Amino acid sequence: MMLSRCVGIIKHGGARTLSTCRILLASQEEFDSAQTRLKTLKEAPGNDVKLQIYALFKQANSGDATGKRPGMMDFVGRAKWDAWNGCKNMSPDDARQGYVDIVNKLTSAEAATAEPTSAGSDATFKFLDYSVNNKLCTIKFNRPEKKNAINLQMYEELSLALKQATDDANVTLAVTTGAGDYYSSGNDLSNFMVDPKDIPKMAVDAGVVLEKFVNSFIEFPKPLIGLINGPAVGIPVSLLGLYDAVYASDRATFHTPFTALGQSAEACATITFPSIMGFAKSSEMLLLNRKITAMDAEAVGLVSRVLPNDTFQEEAAKLMEAYAQLPVKSLVYSKELIRGPMRETLHKVNKAECDRLVERWQSEDCMAAIMKFFSKSKL
Secondary structure: OOEOOOOOOEEEOOEEEOOOOOOEOOOHHHHHHHHHHHOOOOOOOOHHHHHHHHHHHHHHHHOOOOOOOOOOOOHHHHHHHHHHHOOOOOOHHHHHHHHHHHHHHHHHHHHHOOOOOOOOOOOOOOOEEEEEEOOEEEEEEOOHHHOOOEOHHHHHHHHHHHHHHHHOOOOOEEEEEEOOOOOEOOEOHHHHOOOHHHHHHHHHHHHHHHHHHHHHHHOOOOOEEEEEOOOEEOHHHHHHHHOOEEEEEOOOEEEOOOHHHOOOOOOOHHHHHHHHHOHHHHHHHHOOOOOEEHHHHHHOOOOOEEEOHHHHHHHHHHHHHHHOOOOHHHHHHHHHHHHHHHHHHHHHHHHHHHHHHHHHHOOHHHHHHHHHHHHHOOO
16 A cells, blocks of 8 residues: 545546545555445446546546547537546546545445335335335335435336325325435436437437326325425426425425426426416426525415424324325315316326427437536536
């Protein structure tokens, strides 16, 4: 091993590379071992971490980035080159140590969270905590390290969870909430990290997944309640128009930055939001990317009630426990009378929104907006 100076957070070319105060740097043997251990992870790390790992590996083995920066439509190549170039002037020793530090953190975190799915569920969920207690089904987004961002598998799991709650005679109503500080940061943009030649297929396949996902909310026959414990971004917000009630912590915020990412609204928000809050307020959110507070959301009717953050979990739990004891058939029949007449329209709107998003996901302005987002992310 070699001696090293104390290094803090080093900024290279607009990107941040994490390092710590260290006395000893990783040996080549530790670096090689980290590469082997990385391959044993059961869950692939998020895109931002993958880029950081790639950049440190290249810097450790090849030094500063070489060659021309890939073009805009080479989405993957451009992101990888930018990440590598972000390590410019970093020594191979520091790069090796940074690589080892990340792998150690990933393997330790996976070992700590390797627990079985909640007892009592028929399906196995990787990114959800699904439980049923005293007729109340709780579906918790469980990727706190990613601010509960929704990856492709999580979309599938959420649809399956709603189906399971529908079929379970012991469930009267279902609630969704988030683990950690966030309700959900929305669509995991690493879903878009594919080779340029694969973008058309990715877009079409994602459109199919999204339409099926939103349909599962449209068709859910029992009361569905959102417990918004923290910030909510993107599709978890637009879905709220399909919920029957929404309770929010006073620290929650609601943000739908679709056009800022070169995309368009989804989850039937183009019809539910104007119906709930009017065209002017809904346009501020869906077109102009306005972020609103929990109090703002309550004022426009998106949120049923705002509860103090310090007592949010306790107060919300008491309300849900009481609601879960109501007669299930009365709830289901009443919801059908309220929601049934608009179901066909919601399906048509969902299809139109998904078709538009398939086009948007293949557009240059969408790719440029996502690239801009990643370039601003803290690696």
